[in-house]
Amino acid sequence: MSVLTFRNVSLRYPARPGRGSAGEKLVLDTINLQIASNELVAVIGRSGSGKTSLLNLAAGFLDPSAGTITVDGEPVRGPDADRAVVFQDDALYPWLDARDNIAFPFKLKGVPLAERRARADTLLDRVGLANAGDRRIWELSGGMRQRVGIARALAAEPRFLLLDEPLGALDALTRTRMQEFLLRIKAESGAGALLITHSIEEALLLGTRVVVLSPNPGRLTAEIEAGFNAEVLNGASVAAVKASPLFKRMHAGLTGLIHATSDEEMAA
Numbered sequence: 001m002s003v004l005t006f007r008n009v010s011l012r013y014p015a016r017p018g019r020g021s022a023g024e025k026l027v028l029d030t031i032n033l034q035i036a037s038n039e040l041v042a043v044i045g046r047s048g049s050g051k052t053s054l055l056n057l058a059a060g061f062l063d064p065s066a067g068t069i070t071v072d073g074e075p076v077r078g079p080d081a082d083r084a085v086v087f088q089d090d091a092l093y094p095w096l097d098a099r100d101n102i103a104f105p106f107k108l109k110g111v112p113l114a115e116r117r118a119r120a121d122t123l124l125d126r127v128g129l130a131n132a133g134d135r136r137i138w139e140l141s142g143g144m145r146q147r148v149g150i151a152r153a154l155a156a157e158p159r160f161l162l163l164d165e166p167l168g169a170l171d172a173l174t175r176t177r178m179q180e181f182l183l184r185i186k187a188e189s190g191a192g193a194l195l196i197t198h199s200i201e202e203a204l205l206l207g208t209r210v211v212v213l214s215p216n217p218g219r220l221t222a223e224i225e226a227g228f229n230a231e232v233l234n235g236a237s238v239a240a241v242k243a244s245p246l247f248k249r250m251h252a253g254l255t256g257l258i259h260a261t262s263d264e265e266m267a268a
């Protein structure tokens, strides 16, 4: 079991040149958060509350201004394939086909061509794209592209998946299918996951825990345990889970928590 830990983490963006320290911005304030391999922690909060900044810290793209981020006690010192990131726009290489996109991390590790293609094919199969290996990225639908992105993230067998609105650009139907897919893939991979989403519904459906980030500066102001992901993994339909009275009550509760600090509407 691995654990990603934020301990008293704050993040300050520097002032723009010429503005002295007056323009400095405290974006995250004293964040304490742990994500274990068996968890999917969903972070919600209004726009600008610091969700992406939090994920960028976990990824090692940014250094905290104070506090520490560790994986199993080892400080995070920069990006590492062990903490694989999936973005909203899939960030795939358009000049490569689906198979070679997935095989790319193996290429960087010096794995021979035949072996890396075979490993990519196994991953394609896992994400339900066994017949799409030869297709160019622009020949794939949005949902298929996100599957390729997720397969590429899994290629390094990461201990943590860092998911920044991975389903945000998909139409509602595809998104629902992909939510279920993401849950299964996450469970099979054994990786812990941090999911940033604008959707309270998605957070509640996928998260083992949902944490609320309140803005100016970003602080974790609420944390709830959610068990709906286990219901979906046990075979319940996403539609049935979302329609349950408990889901609706918890959704209303979280909406209230976010609106308590916000004038802005969050997407349902």
Ligand SMILES: Nc1ncnc2c1ncn2[C@@H]1O[C@H](COP(=O)(O)OP(=O)(O)OP(=O)(O)O)[C@@H](O)[C@H]1O
Residues within 6 Å of the ligand: 013, 014, 025, 027, 045, 046, 047, 048, 049, 050, 051, 052, 053, 054
């Ligand atoms: N590189 C940067 N330099 C200065 N300020 C930044 C930088 N990146 C983000 N910010 C500011 O930090 C705050 C948090 O931004 P962040 O993108 O983390 O929030 P978010 O909750 O992910 O927002 P959204 O939901 O709109 O994506 C915002 O006020 C933003 O303007």
